[in-house]
Amino acid sequence: MNGFQYYTPTKVVFGKDTEHQAGALVREFGGTKVLVHYGKGSVKRSGLLDRVFQSLDEAGIPWVELGGAVPNPHLSLVHEGIELCKKEGVDFILAVGGGSAIDSAKAIGYGVKYDGEVWNFYEKIAVAKDSVPVGVVLTLAATGSEMSNSSVITNEEGWLKRGYSSDLGRPKFAIMNPELTYTLPEYQTMSGCVDIMMHTMERYFSHEMNTELTDSLAEGLLKTVMHQAKILLKNPQDYDARSEIFWAGSLSHNGLTGCGRVGDWACHQLEHELGGMFDVTHGAGLAAVWGSWARYVYMNDIPRFAKFAVNVMDVPYNYADPEKTVLEGIEALEDFFRSIHMPTSVRELGVELTEAQILELAYKCSHMDKRTIGGIQKLTRSDMAEIYRMAK
Numbered sequence: 001m002n003g004f005q006y007y008t009p010t011k012v013v014f015g016k017d018t019e020h021q022a023g024a025l026v027r028e029f030g031g032t033k034v035l036v037h038y039g040k041g042s043v044k045r046s047g048l049l050d051r052v053f054q055s056l057d058e059a060g061i062p063w064v065e066l067g068g069a070v071p072n073p074h075l076s077l078v079h080e081g082i083e084l085c086k087k088e089g090v091d092f093i094l095a096v097g098g099g100s101a102i103d104s105a106k107a108i109g110y111g112v113k114y115d116g117e118v119w120n121f122y123e124k125i126a127v128a129k130d131s132v133p134v135g136v137v138l139t140l141a142a143t144g145s146e147m148s149n150s151s152v153i154t155n156e157e158g159w160l161k162r163g164y165s166s167d168l169g170r171p172k173f174a175i176m177n178p179e180l181t182y183t184l185p186e187y188q189t190m191s192g193c194v195d196i197m198m199h200t201m202e203r204y205f206s207h208e209m210n211t212e213l214t215d216s217l218a219e220g221l222l223k224t225v226m227h228q229a230k231i232l233l234k235n236p237q238d239y240d241a242r243s244e245i246f247w248a249g250s251l252s253h254n255g256l257t258g259c260g261r262v263g264d265w266a267c268h269q270l271e272h273e274l275g276g277m278f279d280v281t282h283g284a285g286l287a288a289v290w291g292s293w294a295r296y297v298y299m300n301d302i303p304r305f306a307k308f309a310v311n312v313m314d315v316p317y318n319y320a321d322p323e324k325t326v327l328e329g330i331e332a333l334e335d336f337f338r339s340i341h342m343p344t345s346v347r348e349l350g351v352e353l354t355e356a357q358i359l360e361l362a363y364k365c366s367h368m369d370k371r372t373i374g375g376i377q378k379l380t381r382s383d384m385a386e387i388y389r390m391a392k
Contacts, residue, residue: 012147014247016177025135026135030091032091034090034093036056037096038097039098039100046180052137064088066081072161073107073154075153078153093105093133094136096139097137102136102145106145106169108132110128110131114126114130119153123162124164134169136171141189141245141248144250146171146176147174151165152272154276161273163268182236193229194283195282196245197226198290200218200221203218204304205301205305206304207301211261217257228241233340233341266375269373271286277357278349278351292387292388296390309326347392353392359385362381
């Protein structure tokens with residue numbers, strides 16, 4: 001097991017009607033004027049936003065609002081939020097929504113405290129030194145951004161999707177009422193389940209083998225999500241299943257399932273370019289590329305892939321042919337994706353990749369030939385292009 005630091009300071013307030021505590025929590029963490037940041041309108045239509053505003057009013061905290069966060073959140077809206085916060089003297093940002101609103105809120109928080117272009121952080125040419133604190137009222141189990149240090153933003157100039165991680169961006173609190181997810185469309189719910197699984201699997205697929213406890217936590221989380229996803233297909237308003245998925249989303253990306261090892265993260269990098277160029281839903285994009293990535297790299301660590309097949313996918317271990325175990329495990333996970341109506345190819349995302357687009361995706365994913373990605377196997381630009389071809 002590698003040495004590690006585990007830091008997860010977010011206060012979680014979980015359960016029914018917890019959104020009514022938003023104002024008190026903002027005050028607890030020092031907020032005196034709040035930017036309420038949200039998406040396209042579902043939080044308005046459901047009445048959630050009004051409940052949040054009422055809670056802030058009751059706590060005596062003035063607020064301004066900024067809607068419009070979209071999947072694969074845009075840099076232009078981050079710029080708008082930064083200017084609004086500076087103009088209004090905002091000292092706390094409350095994200096109401098899913099990962100898009102949260103990631104955008106984190107970027108706004110960095111930008112308010114920075115004299116330069118906030119995109120510099122995402123291009124890794126600057127490091128954040130301060131941030132406006134962020135709180136969350138979560139409405140979607142998917143990204144885990146409510147407890148993570150990560151934020152992913154898309155720059156419309158070039159449609160580049162880039163991530164930045166800083167503990168300054170970890171939310172001060174996360175309000176998590178599973179009932180707020182009842183009305184989500186099936187596609188969003190299942191895409192979220194895949195995203196949760198992939199946050200865990202990106203850490204799980206690591207060359208470190210002496211991580212028994214961390215492995216067991218990851219395997220248990222994955223099996224829980226798979227079981228509960230099937231329940232939600234039949235009954236989207238099952239409170240217990242929604243609760244399990246909600247909590248799994250947070251634990252999948254707060255660092256717990258990565259303690260003691262270095263993760264892979266190649267699938268996320270490959271999907272980021274699909275999301276940037278084609279605006280596909282993140283979890284669905286991950287499902288579309290995972291099988292191709294796995295088949296491309298598994299020979300680099302057959303024991304790890306076999307452990308996943310046996311302990312997560314319930315594939316019997318083939319002592320005469322461990323490689324067969326691995327391939328059956330990969331197919332079993334793809335079968336699960338299909339069973340929850342998720343894609344296993346880019347074509348199923350509605351995107352017909354041309355060779356020119358494949359080369360452009362690989363070029364962007366390699367950061368214009370300046371990096372490799374992955375841990376199980378270091379992937380060059382040509383490797384990335386081949387995985388996109390396999391996934392098309």
